[in-house]
Amino acid sequence: MPVQREGSKVPRLYRSSCCAIGIRLPLLFHPTLHGRGSAIFCLPLRRFMKPYQTLLFYKYTPIANAEEFAQQHLAFCERLGIVGRIIVSEEGLNGTISGTVVQCKKYMDQVRSNPVFDGIEFKIDEVDTPSFERLYVRVKPEIVHSSLRGIEMIDPNETTGIHLKPHEVLAMLEDEEVVFLDVRSNYESNVGRFKNAIALDIDNFRDFPEKLKEIENLKDKKVVTYCTGGIKCEKASGYLVKNGFKNVYQVEGGVVKYAKETGGKDFEGKLYVFDNRVVVDVNSVNPTIISTCKICGTPSAHMVNCANSVCNEHFVLCESCGWKMEGCCSKACMKEPTKRTYDGTGHYQRETTLA
Ligand SMILES: [Zn+2]
Ligand SMILES: [Zn+2]
Numbered sequence: 001m002p003v004q005r006e007g008s009k010v011p012r013l014y015r016s017s018c019c020a021i022g023i024r025l026p027l028l029f030h031p032t033l034h035g036r037g038s039a040i041f042c043l044p045l046r047r048f049m050k051p052y053q054t055l056l057f058y059k060y061t062p063i064a065n066a067e068e069f070a071q072q073h074l075a076f077c078e079r080l081g082i083v084g085r086i087i088v089s090e091e092g093l094n095g096t097i098s099g100t101v102v103q104c105k106k107y108m109d110q111v112r113s114n115p116v117f118d119g120i121e122f123k124i125d126e127v128d129t130p131s132f133e134r135l136y137v138r139v140k141p142e143i144v145h146s147s148l149r150g151i152e153m154i155d156p157n158e159t160t161g162i163h164l165k166p167h168e169v170l171a172m173l174e175d176e177e178v179v180f181l182d183v184r185s186n187y188e189s190n191v192g193r194f195k196n197a198i199a200l201d202i203d204n205f206r207d208f209p210e211k212l213k214e215i216e217n218l219k220d221k222k223v224v225t226y227c228t229g230g231i232k233c234e235k236a237s238g239y240l241v242k243n244g245f246k247n248v249y250q251v252e253g254g255v256v257k258y259a260k261e262t263g264g265k266d267f268e269g270k271l272y273v274f275d276n277r278v279v280v281d282v283n284s285v286n287p288t289i290i291s292t293c294k295i296c297g298t299p300s301a302h303m304v305n306c307a308n309s310v311c312n313e314h315f316v317l318c319e320s321c322g323w324k325m326e327g328c329c330s331k332a333c334m335k336e337p338t339k340r341t342y343d344g345t346g347h348y349q350r351e352t353t354l355a
Contacts, residue, residue: 094143161237192269304346
């Protein structure tokens with residue numbers, strides 16, 4: 001099977017339309033394959049159809065000198081030319097990055113070559129354009145801000161819920177005795193969540209422990225926690241175990257991995273992601289829209305920040321209301337001098353939606 005060649009400029013080669021089934025592939029891969037049997041060769045290569053990739057990954061693992069590691073990692077990423085957001089901490093590594101197929105492969109090879117990150121899993125999305133404008137590598141106390149440090153310290157390598165593979169998640173979804181618990185923030189679960197899931201009304205993951213009182217009644221039930229890529233669940237499920245919940249599971253690799261391997265059945269709405277895409281479709285089996293425009297109430301999954309930079313509320317605004325309201329959440333915000341120009345996206349160059 002042909003594989004990606006090191007150093008080849010993949011994006012420029014996506015010119016030829018190949019095969020009876022019309023899949024576009026680089027000429028590089030199959031100069032003589034048109035005709036009989038070509039589809040057999042082509043289908044596994046569909047993942048090369050888009051010029052860029054976005055990688056989502058994390059690993060809870062002790063990093064001895066996080067500052068020094070971060071500096072070296074930043075230099076490496078800059079040399080490579082990737083963009084994205086990477087958090088380094090003494091407890092591990094967390095990132096979402098974008099680059100060409102070749103750049104992403106080199107990034108993964110480099111990380112995997114370090115024994116500290118043994119077993120790290122990369123979730124790969126094909127994208128038309130990079131999902132970030134810039135590169136950030138930051139050192140923080142935790143790879144996801146959780147407040148589960150100090151007395152409440154959870155080390156997922158010691159205490160965490162049982163990891164469920166995607167096909168096991170599918171089986172759990174069929175079981176009416178099982179409760180799915182969304183551990184993400186309210187704006188994420190508002191735009192998409194598992195069917196019948198319990199979503200906590202939290203603005204930020206660090207508020208999760210405070211909500212424990214509201215779910216005390218689930219202590220004897222089978223509880224499956226889930227989040228975008230699995231990283232929050234490592235601690236959230238561990239926190240439940242530590243607090244006496246008896247049957248705690250977590251969706252391994254989060255909704256992203258589940259959707260990739262199963263088609264995303266029973267995930268209602270869209271998946272919120274922390275990059276330029278904002279929301280992505282993950283359910284190709286029984287897709288729905290569950291969120292509605294804040295202004296007119298029609299179904300929509302178009303997430304914006306209020307054009308008034310002082311307000312900056314993150315909410316759902318349909319396309320027609322977007323233009324009518326000039327990207328604002330209210331008439332009051334429309335009158336403010338701090339109002340930014342609305343271009344239909346509702347996203348402004350500022351990190352306003354960090355986890
Ligand atoms: Zn509307
Ligand atoms: Zn506003």
